[in-house]
Amino acid sequence: MTDQTTPRPMVQDQRSQGTHPGYMPGFGNDFETEALPDALPQGMNSPQKCNYGLYGEQLSGTAFTAPSHQNERTWCYRIRPSVKHSRRFEKIDLPYWNTAPCVDPDVISLGQYRWDPVPHSDERLTWLTGMRTMTTAGDVNTQVGMASHIYLVTASMVDDYFYSADSEILIVPQEGRLRFYTELGIIDLAPQEIAIIPRGLLYRVEVIDGPARGFVCENYGQKFELPGRGPIGANCMANRRDFKTPVAAFEDREVPSTVTVKWCGQFHRTAIGHSPLDVVAWHGNYAPVKYDLTTYCPVGAVLFDHPDPSIFTVLTAPSGVPGTANIDFVLFRERWMVAEDTFRPPWYHKNIMSELMGNIYGQYDAKPQGFVPGGMSLHNMMLPHGPDRDAFEGASNAELAPHKLDNTMSFMFETRFPQHLTRFAATEAPLQDDYIDCWTSLEKKFDGTPGKK
DSSP: OOOTTSOOOOHHHHHHTTOOOOEEEOSSOOEEEESSTTOSOSSOSOOSSOGGGOEEEEEESSOTTSOTTTOOEEEEEESSOGGGGOOSOEEEOOTTOOOSSOOOTTOOOOSEEEEOOOOOOSSOOOTTTTEEEEEEEEEGGGTEEEEEEEEEEOSOOSSEEEEESSOEEEEEEEEEEEEEEETTEEEEEOTTEEEEEOTTOOEEEEEEEEEEEEEEEEEOSSOOBOOOOGGGOSSSBSOGGGEEEEOOOOOOOOOOEEEEEEETTEEEEEEESSOSOOEEEEEESOOOEEEEGGGOBOOOOSSBSOOOGGGGEEEEEOOSBTTBOSEEEEEEEEEEEOOBSOOOSOOOBOOSSEEEEEEEEEOBTTBTTTOOTTOEEEEOTTOOBOOOHHHHHHHHHSOOSOEEEEEEEEEEEEESSOOEEOHIIIIISOBOTTGGGGGTTOOOOOOOOTTOO
């Protein structure tokens, strides 16, 4: 055992010098990591006395009795038990962050909608005050459904910390770079990357390069996992080795701080006298993770026809209905189009899933005009949608040589539940009132002539 008088390095000092402790590869792995030697007990979880005078504490992401292949938990060895990170709470108001059920009777959610990017302002906005909810679905109280948000961040959280008891949070940056200081380590996040912060994990967010804007999917249901590949087999799409989980890093700082908790859609704040990011070592499989979207390996048709867009699923959060997700996170990135005698863009369809799309950069092939980087669109369940006239005519008459679809990265938050617009989305966000008109100029081509194309 290491002598308990060994000096404790101040991770805050390392961070001020711009260093980063690093990452471990893998998704759903059983990791172990320590910021000080011998801080992690071996062969057991709860020794009578932990080294360095640490406290052992388990963070459970699933019920104790969940099946072993779904069971998620992490053992933390920390300077203080987390009961020391909360005192009496007071309710606070974050009016732009909404939680399902949130159905405004004066807002019509039935329709096809598209928004320009929500603009930046001169206002000082942190991760909490800069969150803008666009849609909600399901019910947080029964732990089903989701919410989609835009974040606008211009200022770092200074001695302010947060966790959501409602949801795990999927973050999709579009502009600027952020640093997430979590209990289990540090994640730097930039456009073309994503990160997942588990339910109940405490963190703060600092701006590395701002202003920052991006998209958030708040998942009330079962955790995101990799989709089954079926006959595709063991490789391609998102591979486990490309996900990165942070190594242990901690703060030992005595400074007045606040902790904000999101619980059943309400926000509560408590004051403490120290940093709560005090986990010196941990082991387990319930941890934050980041992923580089440029490592996603798409698959597709190599002869004819257009497969369902489900082949582009990066992550899925299961529901109680096999094959029908609580949420799918789907990525449309650069890829080759080679199918013969085939209409190559997404076809026209109605779907039981509600599809919220966001544009990270470039141009989306089904909507070459109007869907700009930072913008969003919503096609709610059982509402028809598809290519606009220009995309249809271009794809119908193009020479079908192999073609690289380049300079494009869009995504979709897709859910089995209807997505309800918030008042912000309906009245304050830059809604394109003429979006529905993009299909008006589609022509009737039928004239009853056999064999006409």
